[in-house]
Amino acid sequence: MSIVPIDLSTLEGLQLDFVGTIIQGPPGTPGGPAGPTGATGSTGATGATGATGATGAASTVPGPTGPQGPTGPTGATGATGAASTVPGPTGPAGATGNVGATGPTGATGPTGATGATGPTGIVNATRTNKIGTYVSGTVYINTGSQAVFEEVEMTVTGSTGATGSDNQLQYSVAGVNHVGNGVWNSCNGVAQVGFWVPAGATFSATVNHIDGGGTPSITGWTEVSFT
Numbered sequence: 001m002s003i004v005p006i007d008l009s010t011l012e013g014l015q016l017d018f019v020g021t022i023i024q025g026p027p028g029t030p031g032g033p034a035g036p037t038g039a040t041g042s043t044g045a046t047g048a049t050g051a052t053g054a055t056g057a058a059s060t061v062p063g064p065t066g067p068q069g070p071t072g073p074t075g076a077t078g079a080t081g082a083a084s085t086v087p088g089p090t091g092p093a094g095a096t097g098n099v100g101a102t103g104p105t106g107a108t109g110p111t112g113a114t115g116a117t118g119p120t121g122i123v124n125a126t127r128t129n130k131i132g133t134y135v136s137g138t139v140y141i142n143t144g145s146q147a148v149f150e151e152v153e154m155t156v157t158g159s160t161g162a163t164g165s166d167n168q169l170q171y172s173v174a175g176v177n178h179v180g181n182g183v184w185n186s187c188n189g190v191a192q193v194g195f196w197v198p199a200g201a202t203f204s205a206t207v208n209h210i211d212g213g214g215t216p217s218i219t220g221w222t223e224v225s226f227t
Helices: none
Strands: 015-018 021-024 125-129 148-157 166-173 176-183 189-197 202-211 215-226
Touching (some): 148 166, 148 176, 148 202, 176 189, 189 202
Antiparallel strands (some): 015 021, 125 215, 148 189, 148 215, 166 202
16 A cells, blocks of 8 residues: 555545544634525424413403393293282273163152142132222231232323333332332333232332433222132
């Protein structure tokens, strides 16, 4: 075998393997230029999911209110409550109903008691002329046991055809005055009144000259009595 001399200064970084024996040359000078960056390798497969961590402490800040949920089904009807002890307000009056049919005629009532006996009926009427007995303005009394009827006539006299005179015939019974008939706006005319006088009552008749030239006077007085 020939031996070839080797200049080890030219074999920077050279490694020789002689049957398991490594002959390493001297290290090169540090600080040599860096080579270009290689291309980025492909992304590796996603690793397995890690174990679930422990539950964190409860938050002290309430979260936002969630949306209104749908209306639930109507619940079952509850039991009837106890009757109220306070009466409710009176409702408005209802409309008037239709008139009902006429009911049947009621039974005839019992016969009433017999009434008092009426006064004795009139048998005769007597007419008596009271001119000269009765005069205007005087109060008289019916001393009989029955009522009497007085017929009084007033006559107004004056110039023929004259007007403007007013006269009235008045009477009273039991102290109550009454207005009778009259002759109005004339100096000539006749007026009459008739009135009942109960037994024992007072009565009178009076001519009343209101105005004008006519002169009134009682020219007729008849008393009708009954027996």
